[in-house]
Amino acid sequence: MSTEWRELYDREYPRLLRALVACGGDLDAAEDAAQEAFVRAHREGPEWSTRVARPGAWLLVVATRELFRDRRTRRRTERWPDLDRPAPGSAYDAAIDRADLTTALRQLAPRQRAVVVARFYYGLSYNEIASAFAMTSGTVGATLHQALAKLRQIHVAGKLARGAMQ
Amino acid sequence: MSNDIPNEDRVLGEALARSIEAQSPPQTPFARSRIAMRLERPQRRFPFAAMLGAAAAIVLALALGSWLLELRADRDRSIATAPTASPDAATAVPSPVPSPSATAPAGASTPAPVTSLRVFFPRAGLPPVSAIVMGAGPQASAEDRIRSRLEALNPARTPAVPPGAFNPFPLSDPAQLRVASVVVSGDTASVDFALFDGGWRWSGDEPQVRGLIQELVYTATEEPGIRRVTITENGGKPTSIGGVAVASPLSREDVFGYAHPGDTRPYSGSGAPMPPLSVALSTTYSVDQFAPALARFVIRVDGGIAARQFPDFGVDLAPNDDTARPEYGKYVLQLKIAGARDTTTPGTTLVDRSPLRSILTSEGRGQLGTTAFVYWLGLDDQRPWRATVLFDPARIVIDIGGAPSAVSDDGNTVVYAPAPGATVATSFDIGGVVRAFEAGYVWRVRDGSGATIANGHGTANIGTAAVWGAYDAKVTLPAGTIGRVTLEVFQVSAKDGSEVSKVTVPLTAR
Numbered sequence: 001m002s003t004e005w006r007e008l009y010d011r012e013y014p015r016l017l018r019a020l021v022a023c024g025g026d027l028d029a030a031e032d033a034a035q036e037a038f039v040r041a042h043r044e045g046p047e048w049s050t051r052v053a054r055p056g057a058w059l060l061v062v063a064t065r066e067l068f069r070d071r072r073t074r075r076r077t078e079r080w081p082d083l084d085r086p087a088p089g090s091a092y093d094a095a096i097d098r099a100d101l102t103t104a105l106r107q108l109a110p111r112q113r114a115v116v117v118a119r120f121y122y123g124l125s126y127n128e129i130a131s132a133f134a135m136t137s138g139t140v141g142a143t144l145h146q147a148l149a150k151l152r153q154i155h156v157a158g159k160l161a162r163g164a165m166q
Numbered sequence: 167m168s169n170d171i172p173n174e175d176r177v178l179g180e181a182l183a184r185s186i187e188a189q190s191p192p193q194t195p196f197a198r199s200r201i202a203m204r205l206e207r208p209q210r211r212f213p214f215a216a217m218l219g220a221a222a223a224i225v226l227a228l229a230l231g232s233w234l235l236e237l238r239a240d241r242d243r244s245i246a247t248a249p250t251a252s253p254d255a256a257t258a259v260p261s262p263v264p265s266p267s268a269t270a271p272a273g274a275s276t277p278a279p280v281t282s283l284r285v286f287f288p289r290a291g292l293p294p295v296s297a298i299v300m301g302a303g304p305q306a307s308a309e310d311r312i313r314s315r316l317e318a319l320n321p322a323r324t325p326a327v328p329p330g331a332f333n334p335f336p337l338s339d340p341a342q343l344r345v346a347s348v349v350v351s352g353d354t355a356s357v358d359f360a361l362f363d364g365g366w367r368w369s370g371d372e373p374q375v376r377g378l379i380q381e382l383v384y385t386a387t388e389e390p391g392i393r394r395v396t397i398t399e400n401g402g403k404p405t406s407i408g409g410v411a412v413a414s415p416l417s418r419e420d421v422f423g424y425a426h427p428g429d430t431r432p433y434s435g436s437g438a439p440m441p442p443l444s445v446a447l448s449t450t451y452s453v454d455q456f457a458p459a460l461a462r463f464v465i466r467v468d469g470g471i472a473a474r475q476f477p478d479f480g481v482d483l484a485p486n487d488d489t490a491r492p493e494y495g496k497y498v499l500q501l502k503i504a505g506a507r508d509t510t511t512p513g514t515t516l517v518d519r520s521p522l523r524s525i526l527t528s529e530g531r532g533q534l535g536t537t538a539f540v541y542w543l544g545l546d547d548q549r550p551w552r553a554t555v556l557f558d559p560a561r562i563v564i565d566i567g568g569a570p571s572a573v574s575d576d577g578n579t580v581v582y583a584p585a586p587g588a589t590v591a592t593s594f595d596i597g598g599v600v601r602a603f604e605a606g607y608v609w610r611v612r613d614g615s616g617a618t619i620a621n622g623h624g625t626a627n628i629g630t631a632a633v634w635g636a637y638d639a640k641v642t643l644p645a646g647t648i649g650r651v652t653l654e655v656f657q658v659s660a661k662d663g664s665e666v667s668k669v670t671v672p673l674t675a676r
Contacts, residue, residue: 120179
C-alpha cells in the first residue's frame with residue numbers, strides 16, 4: 001500500500017505543486033494544499049485509486065479548492081506577504097517572460113486560474129473539467145475564453161510596460 | 167485537445183503550460199510528506215503491541231467508568247439491584263497489560279475505537295507541556311474531539327505525563343466528574359461538567375489548582391479554531407476550581423502565567439543594509455536547554471558581514487489559522503531576514519516540544535523585490551518573545567518564553583540562569599537578557615532576613631535599542647552563606663532612579 005502511495009506521490013506531486021504555485025504564487029500555501037490533497041485521497045479509502053479515473057485531476061481539483069479556501073482565510077487572519085519565488089536556472093529574459101505569464105495567471109479569478117491550468121497544463125478535456133469542477137461544458141468554454149482573453153491582455157500590457165522602461 | 171479552441175488561444179495556453187513547467191519550487195520528498203507520516207504514524211509513535219495493550223486497557227477503563235457512572239446514578243435514584251463492584255474498581259486506571267481476569271460488562275462486546283490525542287499537563291511554575299495520550303476516537307465533530315481530549319486527562323499517568331509535568335486532575339473517583347456537554351460557538355468552547363459529591367471543590371493546593379486550570383484550558387483549546395473555553399457545571403451553572411472562578415471564557419494567555427502575552431507589533435531590526443544574497447544563514451533550535459520553558463531559535467549569519475554587523479530582520483507574531491495549518495499551533499512568529507539565503511533545504515521541520523511546534527524555512531521576498539529568507543516558528547500560545555543579537559560569529563537569537571517568574575512584568579529584564587529554585591554554590595554565574603537604557607542592569611542577592619549580602623551592576627551587549635541585550639556576570643556570596651537567598655536583577659529608571667523591571671529568583675545556597 002505504501003509503495004502505491006509513494007509511486008503516486010512521486011509521479012503527481014511535482015506537477016501538482018508547480019500548478020499550485022502558478023495559481024497562487026505562495027509557496028507555503030501551495031505546499032500545504034498539495035500535501036492536504038494527498039492526505040484527503042488517502043482518507044477516501046483503499047479503493048480510491050480504482051474509483052478515480054484520473055488521480056492527477058482529482059488531486060488538482062481538491063488542491064486548488066484547498067488553496068483558494070486557504071488564501072481566503074489568510075486574507076482575513078494574517079498580514080504576511082505571499083512568498084513569491086522566482087524561476088531559477090534560466091536565462092534572465094526568458095525567465096522574466098515566463099514569470100510574466102504566471103504572474104498574469106494570478107491576476108485571473110480563482111476559478112479561471114484552475115480551469116486554465118486544468119486545460120493546458122493537465123490536458124483535461126472540457127467534459128473532464130466540467131465534471132471535476134461541477135460546471136457545464138458550455139461554462140467551461142466560456143470561462144476559458146474569458147480567461148485567455150484577459151491573460152493575453154495582462155501579458156501584452158506587461159510586455160509593453162517592460163519595453164517602455166528599457 | 168484542440169478543435170474547440172482558437173489557434174491563438176492554444177498557443178498562449180501552451181506557452182503558459184511551459185512557463186508553469188519551468189518553475190522549480192522546492193519539493194518535499196515522500197519520506198517527509200504528510201501522507202507518509204500518516205501511513206507510518208501507528209508504527210512510529212506506538213509500537214503495535216503496546217498500542218493493542220493500551221487500547222484494551224482504555225476500553226476496559228471506559229467500560230468500568232461508564233458502568234460505575236450507571237451504578238452511581240442508580241444508587242442516587244435509590245433504585246436497587248446494582249451489581250457489586252470490586253473495592254478496587256473505583257480507582258482502576260489503564261495499565262499496559264489488561265488483567266486476564268477482567269471482563270467487559272455485557273453490551274460492550276464491540277471495542278470502542280481509540281486514537282492518539284494531544285493534551286497538556288502542567289509543570290510547577292512553568293507553562294504546560296503537550297503530550298500524546300490515547301483516548302476515544304477518532305471523532306467527527308469538534309465538540310466530540312474536545313470531549314475525548316478532556317476525558318483522556320483523568321486516567322493519564324506516567325509515562326503519558328511527560329517528565330517534569332504532573333497531572334492534578336481529581337483522581338480519587340473518576341465517576342465524580344465527567345464531561346456532560348461541549349458546545350462550540352465561534353472560537354469559544356463551552357464545556358459543562360457533570361459533578362457529583364462536590365466535584366471541583368477538592369482540596370488541591372495552589373499549584374495544583376493553577377495546574378488543573380491550565381490543563382483544562384490548554385487541552386480544550388487544542389481543537390483547531392478554538393481559542394477560549396468556558397467551564398461550567400451541572401447544566402451550565404457557574405463553577406470554580408479550588409476557589410478560582412472559571413465560568414468566563416479563558417484563553418491560554420489568561421492562564422499561562424506570564425504577566426503579558428508576546429508583543430504582536432511587528433518589529434523591524436535595522437541592521438546593516440545587505441546586497442541581495444550576500445550572507446548565508448544557518449539555524450539551530452533548542453527547547454528547555456538554556457532555561458526552563460525557553461525555546462531558542464538561533465540564526466547564524468556568515469559571509470559579507472563586518473564585525474558587529476547583522477542584516478536587516480523583522481519579527482512578527484500573529485495568530486495562526488490552525489484550522490488550515492494545525493502543525494503550526496496557535497501562533498506563528500515570523501522572522502524575515504533581508505538579502506540572505508539559507509543553506510538548508512526549504513521546508514517544514516516538526517519539532518513538537520512545547521512551546522515550539524514546527525519551523526518553516528522558506529525563501530521570500532523583501533522590500534523592492536529583493537530576496538529575503540523567512541522562518542515561521544509555530545507556537546502553542548502567545549508567550550513573550552525576545553530578539554537578541556550576538557557577535558563573533560554574528561547570530562540573531564529569538565527567545566520564546568522562559569520561566570514566567572524569571573520574566574519581569576514589562577518583559578524588559580529576563581533571567582535565564584540560575585533557574586528559579588536552583589541550588590547554587592558560593593560563586594555562581596547569572597545570565598539573561600535586558601532591554602535597558604544604555605544597556606545597564608543591576609543585580610543584588612538578599613539573605614533570608616532580607617539583608618543585602620552581595621550586589622553589582624553591568625552592561626549588556628546592546629542597549630537603548632529595540633532588541634534585547636545579552637548579559638552575564640559572576641556572583642560571589644560571602645563565605646559560609648547557606649540556606650535560602652534571593653537574587654534580584656533589575657534596571658534603574660533613567661527618569662527617577664527607582665528600581666524597575668525587577669525579577670526575583672529564589673535560590674538555595676549550599
